[in-house]
Amino acid sequence: MKKTLVTLTAGSLLAASIAASHEGATGIVRERMDGMVAMRDAVRDLTPMMQGQVEYDRDAVIDTAAIIERHAGETMTALFPEGSDDDASYARAEIWQDWATFEAMAMRLELVAGALAEAADNPPGSAMPGQMDNSTMMGGNASMMGGGSSTMMGGGSAMMGGSVAPDPAMLAQMPVDRVFAVAAQACSACHTQFRTERD
Numbered sequence: 001m002k003k004t005l006v007t008l009t010a011g012s013l014l015a016a017s018i019a020a021s022h023e024g025a026t027g028i029v030r031e032r033m034d035g036m037v038a039m040r041d042a043v044r045d046l047t048p049m050m051q052g053q054v055e056y057d058r059d060a061v062i063d064t065a066a067i068i069e070r071h072a073g074e075t076m077t078a079l080f081p082e083g084s085d086d087d088a089s090y091a092r093a094e095i096w097q098d099w100a101t102f103e104a105m106a107m108r109l110e111l112v113a114g115a116l117a118e119a120a121d122n123p124p125g126s127a128m129p130g131q132m133d134n135s136t137m138m139g140g141n142a143s144m145m146g147g148g149s150s151t152m153m154g155g156g157s158a159m160m161g162g163s164v165a166p167d168p169a170m171l172a173q174m175p176v177d178r179v180f181a182v183a184a185q186a187c188s189a190c191h192t193q194f195r196t197e198r199d
């Protein structure tokens with residue numbers, strides 16, 4: 001009797017921990033998924049504000065930028081050691097075949113997050129610097145990047161690759177909602193290229 005109880009308890013604990021671990025991911029795969037999810041949640045929380053649905057809060061932008069910055073760049077690439085695409089992972093093998101591109105995208109996200117923090121002083125809808133046409137940067141709305149990769153992002157990925165992407169100093173001068181869109185595209189561009197489709 002006692003033994004059965006113990007077994008049952010251990011069994012249900014195990015089930016609970018598996019459910020919480022991104023369909024069985026463990027170790028470094030789990031760790032990078034957790035980082036990605038932390039960024040997703042932060043971006044998701046900020047989206048209504050960027051769309052003007054709730055009052056603008058500069059500090060919330062700075063907090064979100066810090067969360068993204070903390071999980072991007074080298075912190076991110078360090079969590080993708082060669083061959084770490086086990087069954088629980090959605091990482092594509094292309095990551096290691098084209099490591100330079102993957103790395104550049106992770107670094108780019110870090111830079112854009114830094115620019116986002118600086119742009120927190122430029123509320124949504126504030127004046128654009130100069131005459132530059134930024135319509136191509138707007139892409140879509142940020143909420144698209146949560147789960148599945150959207151077909152919409154396909155077209156955006158070339159832009160994020162490098163040369164056409166605005167530099168961080170310029171981004172820092174832009175209205176914050178535009179910089180936010182650029183950050184969201186930095187996520188999506190990498191997912192389009194380096195993450196497999198989810199069901």
Ligand code: HEC
Pocket residue numbers: 022029032033034036037039040041043068088089090091092102103105106109145146183184186187188190191194195
């Ligand atoms: C340099 C490439 C890259 C960038 C930039 C990037 N991601 Fe990811 N992301 C990935 C890869 C690869 C995976 C799949 C990881 C795995 O399953 O092992 C992933 C997975 C995810 C997941 C799923 C996590 C899970 O529990 O399975 C979410 C959510 C996510 N990313 C959100 C974001 C957000 C939000 C951003 C931007 C703020 C971002 N990502 C930026 C490459 C990137």
